[in-house]
Amino acid sequence: MEYRFLGNSGLKVSALSFGAWVTFGDQIDEDLAYKSMKAAYDAGVNFFDNAEAYAGGQAETMMGNILQKTGWKRSDLVLSTKIFWGGEGPNDLGLSFKHIIEGANAALQRLQTDYVDLIYCHRPDVHTPIEETVRAMNQVIREGKAFYWGTSEWSAEQIREAYHIARRDHLQPPTMEQPQYNMFHREKVEGDFKPLYDEIGLGTTIWSPLASGLLTGKYNNGIPEDSRLSMEKYDWLRERLIESDSGQRKLEKVKKLAPIADELDMAMPQLALAWCLKNPNVSTVITGASKPEQVEQNMKTIDMVDRMTPDVMRRIEDILDNKPEGADDFRAM
Numbered sequence: 001m002e003y004r005f006l007g008n009s010g011l012k013v014s015a016l017s018f019g020a021w022v023t024f025g026d027q028i029d030e031d032l033a034y035k036s037m038k039a040a041y042d043a044g045v046n047f048f049d050n051a052e053a054y055a056g057g058q059a060e061t062m063m064g065n066i067l068q069k070t071g072w073k074r075s076d077l078v079l080s081t082k083i084f085w086g087g088e089g090p091n092d093l094g095l096s097f098k099h100i101i102e103g104a105n106a107a108l109q110r111l112q113t114d115y116v117d118l119i120y121c122h123r124p125d126v127h128t129p130i131e132e133t134v135r136a137m138n139q140v141i142r143e144g145k146a147f148y149w150g151t152s153e154w155s156a157e158q159i160r161e162a163y164h165i166a167r168r169d170h171l172q173p174p175t176m177e178q179p180q181y182n183m184f185h186r187e188k189v190e191g192d193f194k195p196l197y198d199e200i201g202l203g204t205t206i207w208s209p210l211a212s213g214l215l216t217g218k219y220n221n222g223i224p225e226d227s228r229l230s231m232e233k234y235d236w237l238r239e240r241l242i243e244s245d246s247g248q249r250k251l252e253k254v255k256k257l258a259p260i261a262d263e264l265d266m267a268m269p270q271l272a273l274a275w276c277l278k279n280p281n282v283s284t285v286i287t288g289a290s291k292p293e294q295v296e297q298n299m300k301t302i303d304m305v306d307r308m309t310p311d312v313m314r315r316i317e318d319i320l321d322n323k324p325e326g327a328d329d330f331r332a333m
């Protein structure tokens, strides 16, 4: 495994990490979740991602039970949670001081740990002043319940504002952002956030590197029965990802990428993950899996990144044809 610094912090995260969305609590049971986490850990993964919203808290409970069972040393792990969607009550939602403190405490109980290493604002909250959120995150860190805080799906402007408030008031600034990033979703990571990598030392823990499985090629000829997009609860995702016109265009591109993967002796998921790993502004690629075999296949990617030569990257770019305006051409390096 390769370990990368999380932005300009001193924390090292495994370049490939593992998260619980969709799977833990909704799709797989604790035994399968344990086997998947163990496969990730055995491959050198130290960062495990979670959120209070995942399966209504069940994903954290499951991960907490698994961590108890494994007895892995706490200091070897980087655990996270994300706060925003905490329940049905008027104060269970969003980024108020109250919900951040109460949401963090409840997540720690479910995860059966005294602290998470990373805590995120799972979305921006237009109803709460960013200053209130910065103060709350600072408080969580002061109490030793988290070490670093960050954002997820915030705009560059919102991140910059939080950073400057924190600096002005001598509070802990955000360290990392958790954006979607994959071959089909590049605007923020390669475009909007570009100045922030130097300006504030922003780290990125990117999600859905396989576009929920689209980039594995498994949806090229229909929807396999045991796949994410066959789940009723994720009808909205299926419509967005493959049934829309843009989804159909993406599927065509996936088909065109397959010969490149073959030529490099890589599986399609490995090609898509290696493409994300090539970006030096990505601190860690958070993978997801419904089966331990997928984890094993995905983790092998770490030894394949050097197959992504400038020529290969250019051929992929030609197929994708979606490079954001002003994005660096680091891929040719």
Ligand SMILES: NC(=O)c1ccc[n+]([C@@H]2O[C@H](COP(=O)([O-])OP(=O)(O)OC[C@H]3O[C@@H](n4cnc5c(N)ncnc54)[C@H](OP(=O)(O)O)[C@@H]3O)[C@@H](O)[C@H]2O)c1
Binding pocket: 018, 019, 020, 021, 022, 023, 049, 050, 122, 152, 153, 178, 179, 206, 207, 208, 209, 210, 211, 212, 213, 216, 218, 226, 227, 228, 229, 269, 286, 287, 288, 289, 290, 291, 293, 294, 295, 297, 298
């Ligand atoms: N901050 C946010 O808002 C946010 C949002 C989403 C996710 N996340 C985080 O990012 C993590 C990863 O996101 P994601 O699960 O959407 O990632 P993804 O890599 O895009 O999709 C993972 C899914 O693809 C399929 N898959 C994975 N490896 C495969 C392989 N080798 N062969 C065939 N199929 C494979 C599996 O689904 P099936 O087997 O069921 O088809 C798996 O559950 C989440 O767990 C979560 O921690 C964060």
